[in-house]
Structure formats: structure tokens, C-alpha cells
Amino acid sequence: MAYDDIPKLQISSMKNQCSEAEWKARVDLAACYRLVEHFGMADMMANHISSRVPGEDDAFLINAYGMMYGEITASSLIKVSHDGTVLAKPDFGALDYGVNKAGYVIHSAVHDARPEVDCVIHTHSWASMAVSSLECGLLPITQTAMRFLKIGYHDYQGVVLDTAEQESLIKDLGQGEALILRNHGALTVGRTVGEAFNWMHRLELACRSQLAAMACNTPLVQVPQAVLHETWNNYQPGTRRPYGVMEWPALLRMLDRLDPSFRT
Numbered sequence: 001m002a003y004d005d006i007p008k009l010q011i012s013s014m015k016n017q018c019s020e021a022e023w024k025a026r027v028d029l030a031a032c033y034r035l036v037e038h039f040g041m042a043d044m045m046a047n048h049i050s051s052r053v054p055g056e057d058d059a060f061l062i063n064a065y066g067m068m069y070g071e072i073t074a075s076s077l078i079k080v081s082h083d084g085t086v087l088a089k090p091d092f093g094a095l096d097y098g099v100n101k102a103g104y105v106i107h108s109a110v111h112d113a114r115p116e117v118d119c120v121i122h123t124h125s126w127a128s129m130a131v132s133s134l135e136c137g138l139l140p141i142t143q144t145a146m147r148f149l150k151i152g153y154h155d156y157q158g159v160v161l162d163t164a165e166q167e168s169l170i171k172d173l174g175q176g177e178a179l180i181l182r183n184h185g186a187l188t189v190g191r192t193v194g195e196a197f198n199w200m201h202r203l204e205l206a207c208r209s210q211l212a213a214m215a216c217n218t219p220l221v222q223v224p225q226a227v228l229h230e231t232w233n234n235y236q237p238g239t240r241r242p243y244g245v246m247e248w249p250a251l252l253r254m255l256d257r258l259d260p261s262f263r264t
Contacts, residue, residue, distance in 0.1 A: 007094040009067070013264065014075040014090050021054035022061075026074035028193040028248075029061050029119070030262040031255055035197060036123065037069035038258070041204055043124040044068060047185075048103035051193055052111055052118045058082050060111050062104070064089070064097035073264045082108045102160045109166035110173065110189060117189045119196035127207035128186035137180060138206060140228050141213060141220050145206035149232035152176050156183040178203055194244025194251075 015023055029051040036042050036049065045068055053059040061077040063069075078097075079088040084104050089097075103122075110120045131138055137153060140146045154172040157165050173179045177199050179187045186203055190196030213220060223231075233239055255262060 009071070009095060010093055011073060011076050012091045014077075014088070017088065018079075019055065022056075022079075023074065025051050025054055025118075025193075026061060026077050027263050029077060030072050030074045031252055032119070032121070032193050032197050033063060033069045033072035034255055034259070034262050035251055036121070036200070038255075039201060039204070041123045041125040041128075041200065042069040046100075047122050047124055048100060048107060049121045049196075050103070050107040050111065050119065053079060057115070059087055060107060062099055062107060064092065065100040065103070066095060066097045073262055075264060080104060080108070082112050084108065105160050105163055105166060106169065106187070109163075109170055110187075113170045114173075114175075114189065116191055119190050119193040120187065121189075121196050121200045122181075122185065122187045123200060123204070124185040125204055125207070127204055127211055128180070129184070130211055131207040132180050132185060133183050138203075139210055139220070140223065140232075142206060142209050143231060144202055145210065146223070146228055146231040147202060147235040148178055148206055149228055150176065151203075152179045154179055154181050154184075156181070190244065191242065192244055192248070194248030195242055196244075197251075198243035198247065 014026070029049060032049050045066055048062055050060045050062040053061060058081050059079055061079055063072055064076055064078055067076060075090050078086060078099055080099055081087055086099065106122055107120050110117060138145060138148055138151055140149050152172045152174055154169055177189055181187060186200065188196050188199035188203060190199055
């Protein structure tokens, strides 16, 4: 196919087709996609981030399968029900993008089982994939990693296309905020988009620092169990303010300086 024959991506605005609350959710979610790309955690058009639609218990927003994270906008997001029905999407023209089935299976399961969760992030970053393949998993060898002392693990069962896997996925996530998908990648959740992104950003840092330390091929410094637990407790929601509250406005300002098109 010649370059001139490739369909152009032209997305109609969805701003006048949704509530003010949904539009804000769309802007925040589009920003999260751009941030995951900016911080080197994207896998081209694979993976997915979702956000619950305010005021609609059975609906969430997710990316159109075929778009890169760096071009996601508020209007490009697709609204899907928990049973997989597409409730609203923009006119993509000849491209006619839909939803990645694996994205639907994973995200609908979490949104259905965890009503307090507004945002779910799943990544295939090089660091999270590497740690997910290690028998030892994520080690509490840095202060950042100690936040994930009780992180869950979900064994690999193949590409997540079967809804039968939803039950074990939810069981392994439990009431936690982060999950290592064995031989696969990582998943985090949050009560806001900013909170979920904070968890994923810190999980990514923990994975990268562990791989760097292990690559030195020298003994790792062990921290006493009592200190590990105390540090973990200091990171818990009941101990400190919610994550994402302080940095999210600053991250949006950064994106506005770099490329404000995520807001369209």
C-alpha cells in the first residue's frame, strides 16, 4: 500500500456528546496514556488503560485498538459496558477502530469487582516484563520497592482472551493496588487516574532499580523484616494522603507544555 493510500486518522469531537464529568474523565485518561508513553512504559498500540465513567456504574472508557499512546485524545476513547457493548465511540472514518478483547476482559473484570476503583493500568514495559519472569519476583531492596512488599502475583495462562480467567485475576489482585502478571507485565489500580498512575510509575521504578542492582552480580543488602513492614505500612492509604493528589496537576501542566492535543 502506498503512503497516500493509508487512511488518515481524523477523529470527531465527543465533547458535546457526553456530560461534563465524563469529559473530565476522558481528558484525565488521555493524559495518562500520554504519560505512560512519555515515561517509557508503552508497547506501541498494545496494552490498555481504562477509567470508570462518572455516574455510570456499568461503563468505562478505554483506548481504541490501533492508536499509539502518543496520539490518544479525550475524544478518541471508546465507552464500553461491563458486558462488552460499545456504548459510544467517535467516527474513526475508514479506520473504524474497536476495542482490544484482552483489554476488555482484564478491565471489565476489575471495574466490576472493585467498584471503588476508577482507573486500571496495564503495561508491558521491559522492566515489568523482566521482573515478571523472575522466580523471585519483585524484591524489597529499595525504599520504593518496599511499598510493594505485599504485591500480588497472577500466573500466566496465555493471552487474556477468555473471560474464565477473570475470576483468578480478581482473586490474585484482591484488595491491593498492584499486581505482577507472571511472564507478562504489570497492573495497577487507583481511586483516581492520578493515583493509578502514581502506583504504576513507582512500580516501574522498583522493577528497573532491581534489574540494575541484580546486573551488578554482587550480593544485595537485606533489610530487616520489621523495617520492611514499617516502611510498607507508611505507604498505605490509611497512613498517608491519597497518591496522585499533589503531582497530577503538575503532570497535566507538563503535558500542556509538551503537547496539549490530549485535551481534544
